[in-house]
Amino acid sequence: MKISADALLFDNDGTLISSLESVHRCWSRWAREYGIPAEDFARVELHGRPASDIIGDLLPAHRVPEARARIDELELADVAGGGVVALPGTVELLGRLPVDRWAVVTSANRELAEARLAAVGISPALLISADDITRGKPDPEPFLLAADKLGFAPARCVVFEDAPAGLAAGRAAGMRTVALTTTADRDQLVADVVVKDLSAVSVKATEGGLEITAGE
Structure with a gap:
């Protein structure tokens, strides 16, 4: 897709x-x-x-x-x-993205999220954590805040999630969703497309934005 x-x-x-x-x-x-x-x-x-x-x-x-x-x-x-590892495709995909075109949106607090990301060598320009919001997933607030800070319309953002609560938050924000079957069965995940992990996703930067190909 x-x-x-x-x-x-x-x-x-x-x-x-x-x-x-x-x-x-x-x-x-x-x-x-x-x-x-x-x-x-x-x-x-x-x-x-x-x-x-x-x-x-x-x-x-x-x-x-x-x-x-x-x-x-x-x-x-x-x-x-040592209990933190990067999932397949993560480092490769993020390395191909313009830094101002992506964000991490997590339910963890900022200190913990930054520590876990640093453990695998990831340093996002924008991180939305539990410390930044009043209502967490499945409420859309975290994703809407990320879109606002990046400066893009929600409808032009794509959410990547493995949890039903996160996917519900993305849908409620009016965003397209890509589900990963890393922690939940496929039949539990409601999304525009479902993939095994980020190794099944590729992104090309264009003059008009990003072109994503997602599929097994």
Whole structure:
């Protein structure tokens, strides 16, 4: 499938990088520390959502700030443990893009997102994190903010996501979407096109913007 666009907006974890080992370690430890029953923890969707929203599903509201600070501490410390890797196609694709035509839009806080990206040698000119917004995915606010800061109309932006919540946010923002099957089954992903990972995506810069080819 070919898509003409002005800018590309990438989710981070599960799209550009994988930190699933780190996430599992840290959140499992966090749940034990806070006495979260295993059955309650298993019912909560961790991927693609801001940490505060996840914690809010498990603890009373007055405990969220303290618990959020603790998971942030655990995840940041764990980056050095080697559990972060670039997913196939990530480095090659980003290296071909004009720096002012793409952004990373993540549900993680800025410090953690920057640390994970730096661990694989990625330094985006624009990063939208949980610290920049009031409503996280599946709300469209993060993607709309990225489009605004890049200076392009939402309809001319393409979202790359692996999580249903992120894809819902992209659709709600009026953007075209490309889903990656890196963390979810294909039948869970609603998008304009579905690919295995970014190795199945190529981009050509033209005078009028970007020409994307996405497909297996």
